[in-house]
Amino acid sequence: MGMTKIYILLLLFPAFILANFEVSQKEKTVLIDLFNSTNGSEWSIPWDLDASVSTWKGVTLEDGHVVGINLFRNNLGGTLPESIGRLRYLTHLNLAFNSITGVLPKDIVKLKSLKVLRLEMNRIKGSLPLGVGQLQELEVFSMFNNFLNGSIPPTFGELKNLRELNLSSNNLKGIIPNSIGNLTKLEALGLFENNLEGSIPQEMGQLGRLKELVLANNQLGGEIPAEFSQLASLKILQIQNNRFDSYTGLRQMDTNQFLVFDTDEKTLNPRFNDIQLQRTRMADTKFEDDDNE
8 A cells, every 4th residue: 555545544534533423513502402401410420511522421423413312310300402303313312210300392203313212210291292103213112100191192103113112100091092003013012000091902903023011000991802812922911900891802812922911800810820010100110221222
């Protein structure tokens, strides 16, 4: 390799470094908004706003853009800023196990690249955004243990890539939307401990990849859909502490497929009587945050 080529490479190398570790002022401003809005000076590990963004805890940069923010269990308080919707390259947002309050920013549905949204174990209130169906890349939506109210938007059924949906331990009411049956990639659904009512949609029988279904501690009624017999991948089923009229639909299921099978119809699951989870806001911690996402 000639000296000219080596010289060119040396000139290009810093540009490569800058492309990956520096970020536009527009996106940096959003990060600073997040820091200020969530009491950044009191974080367990705060950002040094005078240092390069590449040194800030939990921020992942790629090609000069913010693609990941992971501030899991970092003592965030305050509220999420509306400007967070400007991070259009963001694929992972993990702010779980903090003390964030307020409501979800309405512009959070503008994060069109988002694949993982983890906000569980905070104090977020208000309703879920009706426009959640715009997040077409979303694979994980986890907000258990907050203070969400209102109903579950039917637009969740538009998230065809969703693998995990966990809204347990909130104050949600209304019915489970039939559109949930459209989520054919769904592997885990947690709606434990809310105020949900009505019948379980028969369309949920279409969830052939579903492994975990936690509907316990609600006010669901009616019959268990016969279509539940199609849930061949199901390993964990918890539907106890509801108001079902009939459990006939469960009798068509192969109880040998289950690791956990909790219902109020104990004649169906004598082998599982020793696996009784206590009623607690953390009863479904099998969904607990994966710090790598």
